[in-house]
Amino acid sequence: MTTKGEDCMKTKEALAQGTGSSVVVNSCQVCDSDKLESALFLGYLPPVNTMPEIGKRPKEEAGYPAEMLYCHNCTLAQLGLIVDPNILFPPEYPYSSGTTKILRENFKELYDECSQIVPLKSEHLVIDIGSNDGTLLGNFKNPGHRVHGIEPTLMARKAIDAGIPTDEAFFNTETAERVRKAVGKARIITATNVFAHIENIHSIVEGILELLDDDGVFISESHYLLGLIETLQYDTIYHEHLRYYSLSSITHLLNRHGLEVIHAKRIPTHGGSIRVYAARKGTHPVRPSVKEIQEQEANSGLGTKLLKDFKKRVVLSKLHLNSVLLDIKKQGHRIFGVGAPSRASTLINYVGLDDGILDCVVEVKTSHKVGKYMPGTMIPVRDEACLFEEQPEYALLLSWHIQDELIHNLTKKGFKGKYIVPLPEPRIVGSDGKTVSN
Numbered sequence: 001m002t003t004k005g006e007d008c009m010k011t012k013e014a015l016a017q018g019t020g021s022s023v024v025v026n027s028c029q030v031c032d033s034d035k036l037e038s039a040l041f042l043g044y045l046p047p048v049n050t051m052p053e054i055g056k057r058p059k060e061e062a063g064y065p066a067e068m069l070y071c072h073n074c075t076l077a078q079l080g081l082i083v084d085p086n087i088l089f090p091p092e093y094p095y096s097s098g099t100t101k102i103l104r105e106n107f108k109e110l111y112d113e114c115s116q117i118v119p120l121k122s123e124h125l126v127i128d129i130g131s132n133d134g135t136l137l138g139n140f141k142n143p144g145h146r147v148h149g150i151e152p153t154l155m156a157r158k159a160i161d162a163g164i165p166t167d168e169a170f171f172n173t174e175t176a177e178r179v180r181k182a183v184g185k186a187r188i189i190t191a192t193n194v195f196a197h198i199e200n201i202h203s204i205v206e207g208i209l210e211l212l213d214d215d216g217v218f219i220s221e222s223h224y225l226l227g228l229i230e231t232l233q234y235d236t237i238y239h240e241h242l243r244y245y246s247l248s249s250i251t252h253l254l255n256r257h258g259l260e261v262i263h264a265k266r267i268p269t270h271g272g273s274i275r276v277y278a279a280r281k282g283t284h285p286v287r288p289s290v291k292e293i294q295e296q297e298a299n300s301g302l303g304t305k306l307l308k309d310f311k312k313r314v315v316l317s318k319l320h321l322n323s324v325l326l327d328i329k330k331q332g333h334r335i336f337g338v339g340a341p342s343r344a345s346t347l348i349n350y351v352g353l354d355d356g357i358l359d360c361v362v363e364v365k366t367s368h369k370v371g372k373y374m375p376g377t378m379i380p381v382r383d384e385a386c387l388f389e390e391q392p393e394y395a396l397l398l399s400w401h402i403q404d405e406l407i408h409n410l411t412k413k414g415f416k417g418k419y420i421v422p423l424p425e426p427r428i429v430g431s432d433g434k435t436v437s438n
């Protein structure tokens with residue numbers, strides 16, 4: 001239901017890097033340029049993990065600016081305020097876990113692709129940073145390669161139980177040195193969905209260099225800025241996501257540390273990500289894919305014009321969604337939201353949804369969010385069983401980026417109503433996945 005595993009897995013790492021207070025961004029976090037343009041401002045949003053219990057009277061609640069800044073020097077998009085991780089990730093915050101089908105398929109595909117690009121022998125070591133429950137490494141371990149995970153959350157123990165050796169630690173240069181002394185340098189280092197969350201990105205790359213064989217390859221996966229703009233995923237803008245990368249900005253970051261991009265590929269995870277292979281300069285041939293994506297980015301007009309157009313489309317989609325909801329509410333129909341990942345909080349607060357519009361948001365029974373209010377609202381989060389028992393006329397898919405998987409599963413479980421897909425263009429979909437109206 002919630003985009004498990006896609007919903008910030010790297011939270012404790014962020015905490016470890018925390019400064020103890022929020023930091024206003026005045027220069028680019030990758031290239032230090034001060035040529036930053038304010039591309040989009042979604043308002044003052046509540047922290048996504050501040051969810052009061054149902055029945056408690058609302059108290060004052062802080063709002064933090066959700067402003068996207070764009071760097072004209074290296075094309076990185078970044079948040080204008082780095083919120084104190086102690087606020088974003090309160091001690092009682094239970095770290096999310098597990099993986100979606102898309103994520104599992106992606107890791108398998110990563111293994112297949114990686115085996116072709118970087119021939120691996122069984123004695124070669126593969127290290128995954130932010131290794132979660134070991135799903136990614138399992139793909140390398142099964143054919144007999146040495147693997148090692150680094151994961152700060154309790155998920156490390158789940159990985160260990162599954163036979164994946166894992167350090168329960170934050171990733172930084174000290175951890176990198178300790179792991180290198182214990183298991184040696186790695187032929188492959190992977191880091192998926194890590195680059196966006198950690199405040200000091202340069203120290204992460206330094207740690208990777210410490211651990212990487214001289215001819216080793218580093219593979220990162222990050223949410224892709226161009227995909228975000230194309231499919232209007234403004235709802236992935238929230239305080240846990242500090243940066244939104246293009247290939248150009250990742251290249252800029254890696255080049256500063258002596259690494260060269262040797263292959264890049266767009267992949268479907270998180271609604272659109274980019275996988276980037278990098279190695280020490282001159283150690284591996286550079287594939288044509290790098291130039292191809294660089295040219296796509298250059299031709300996309302990434303810069304002021306594209307960002308202005310993006311902002312306009314975001315605003316129109318908000319108004320459009322409101323008009324779709326207006327028609328439904330005029331007819332007296334009920335709407336349940338489905339899924340309460342972090343991105344749902346951005347959409348709900350930016351569009352201005354309240355408990356008069358959405359009766360509730362449903363989550364799987366085991367979710368820690370059940371029994372609480374959505375951030376910044378009095379919309380209750382309930383066990384998803386109520387969706388099938390009460391059969392509201394409409395279900396609003398807040399994890400719309402995995403809509404096919406959701407529609408299939410919810411219909412199979414017995415939901416008979418229609419689905420509202422909120423983005424990029426609001427549309428109403430029947431249980432067969434076909435658009436009814438928009």
Ligand SMILES: [Zn+2]
Pocket residue numbers: 028029030031032033071072073074075076
């Ligand atoms: Zn920059």
